[in-house]
Amino acid sequence: MTGEQHLREFRAEVRDWCRAEIPPGWRAAQTGASDAEFVAFQQEWFQRLRGAGFAVPHWPAEWGGGMPVGEQIVLYQELAAHDAPRLVLAFVAIHHAAATLLAAGTPQQRQRHLPAILDGEIWVQGFSEPAAGSDLAALATTARREGEDYIVTGQKVWASGAQFADWCLLLARTDPDAPKRHGISYFLLDMRTPGIDVRPIRQATGESHFCEIFLDRVRIPAGGLIGAPNAGWQVAQQTLGAERGLTMLELAERLGNAGFRWLVQACPSGDPVLLDRLAGFETGIAGLRLLCRDLVERHESGTAGPADASIVKLYYSELLQRMTDFGTELGGVQAHTVLHKPRSGGWESGAWALDFLGSWEWTIPGGTSEIQRTIIGERGLGLPREPSGAR
Numbered sequence: 372m373t374g375e376q377h378l379r380e381f382r383a384e385v386r387d388w389c390r391a392e393i394p395p396g397w398r399a400a401q402t403g404a405s406d407a408e409f410v411a412f413q414q415e416w417f418q419r420l421r422g423a424g425f426a427v428p429h430w431p432a433e434w435g436g437g438m439p440v441g442e443q444i445v446l447y448q449e450l451a452a453h454d455a456p457r458l459v460l461a462f463v464a465i466h467h468a469a470a471t472l473l474a475a476g477t478p479q480q481r482q483r484h485l486p487a488i489l490d491g492e493i494w495v496q497g498f499s500e501p502a503a504g505s506d507l508a509a510l511a512t513t514a515r516r517e518g519e520d521y522i523v524t525g526q527k528v529w530a531s532g533a534q535f536a537d538w539c540l541l542l543a544r545t546d547p548d549a550p551k552r553h554g555i556s557y558f559l560l561d562m563r564t565p566g567i568d569v570r571p572i573r574q575a576t577g578e579s580h581f582c583e584i585f586l587d588r589v590r591i592p593a594g595g596l597i598g599a600p601n602a603g604w605q606v607a608q609q610t611l612g613a614e615r616g617l618t619m620l621e622l623a624e625r626l627g628n629a630g631f632r633w634l635v636q637a638c639p640s641g642d643p644v645l646l647d648r649l650a651g652f653e654t655g656i657a658g659l660r661l662l663c664r665d666l667v668e669r670h671e672s673g674t675a676g677p678a679d680a681s682i683v684k685l686y687y688s689e690l691l692q693r694m695t696d697f698g699t700e701l702g703g704v705q706a707h708t709v710l711h712k713p714r715s716g717g718w719e720s721g722a723w724a725l726d727f728l729g730s731w732e733w734t735i736p737g738g739t740s741e742i743q744r745t746i747i748g749e750r751g752l753g754l755p756r757e758p759s760g761a762r
């Protein structure tokens with residue numbers, strides 16, 4: 372069988388699965404859903420995907436993944452085309468935590484956590500602090516060695532899903548005298564440890580997507596260190612690199628399917644100016660798909676440039692913002708009276724004002740648009756570097 376034939380058959384298999392397994396009406400059921408309903412639905416959906424071998428296709432085969440990239444592309448295309456729910460709750464666990472454990476974890480740490488993630492263990496990323504976001508290396512949370520433990524004190528902020536998390540990927544300063552990036556260590560923190568206070572932050576959309584985490588003399592056993600002491604910055608690069616490639620392809624497919632469909636439905640036919648703008652978005656989506664495919668292929672062949680992921684992230688997030696802005700414009704005043712959108716989806720729900728507010732989520736985390744432009748300028752185009760200390 373040729374590769375193309377095989378992918379055609381795989382696509383048919385995924386299509387059949389989607390038709391049989393995607394809960395019909397999940398968008399309505401998840402609109403206004405409580406936290407408990409959201410968590411139960413996400414866990415159930417994750418196990419359904421896991422049963423089909425679709426939950427962690429990007430993991431190595433020995434841990435339940437090993438799907439060839441060509442098949443993963445087909446999988447995400449079909450999930451998006453059939454309007455499947457998104458894995459929101461498991462996102463940090465299956466991408467960031469797994470990438471970190473696989474790159475820097477001990478065999479014991481992997482054995483402890485990777486099977487647990489498959490069973491539904493939820494993770495949060497505790498990197499950002501009130502005075503350390505774009506300049507992450509300025510983080511001030513401290514971890515002081517005391518016998519067989521580290522004692523952690525400080526504050527994290529914007530931690531997505533912390534209110535649901537079992538474990539946290541935590542960066543803390545272990546050597547206050549070393550240069551900024553050389554005094555940071557990386558820990559796996561059990562969120563049930565005494566001294567942790569998680570406070571959800573209410574957003575303009577009414578949701579609490581992220582939280583503050585206060586850490587007051589929290590004791591982490593030395594075995595919770597991942598990587599060498601003071602080598603946390605290097606390990607963090609593995610975590611931050613985890614979202615690239617196929618994650619962006621999945622998001623692009625969702626924007627190109629449900630996102631664009633809602634926009635077409637909202638656009639009055641026969642208005643040439645509006646149709647012209649719609650055509651512009653369609654072209655934008657086609658461009659995004661090509662950029663994503665290119666990024667995935669370059670990652671696979673080991674030829675990805677240092678700014679490739681930044682280009683895709685910048686392009687996606689700003690296209691999402693323009694599309695949801697246009698939707699809000701089309702929806703008029705009525706769009707502002709819709710106060711709930713479905714959970715378990717993305718910012719392509721057709722609840723335009725909420726989608727537009729939510730779209731700003733993508734231009735900030737994982738490096739703001741300004742930071743992405745700096746990376747593209749410096750590392751992609753070879754322009755002179757920012758004055759040191761600016762970042």
Ligand SMILES: Cc1cc2nc3c(=O)[nH]c(=O)nc-3n(C[C@H](O)[C@H](O)[C@H](O)COP(=O)(O)OP(=O)(O)OC[C@H]3O[C@@H](n4cnc5c(N)ncnc54)[C@H](O)[C@@H]3O)c2cc1C
Pocket residue numbers: 495496497498499500501502503504505506528529530531532580581731732733735736737738739740741742745761762
């Ligand atoms: C939806 C969402 C989810 C998030 N989830 C998590 C999470 O799970 N875990 C976590 O640890 N963090 C998370 N974050 C935090 C995110 O990583 C930070 O918000 C981000 O790094 C920006 O940092 P900041 O908010 O401190 O803004 P700042 O760094 O203070 O930036 C403020 C403004 O200044 C600009 N700026 C800053 N420095 C420069 C520079 N050198 N050149 C040009 N412009 C600059 C920025 O672009 C921005 O416009 C999340 C944020 C959002 C919005």
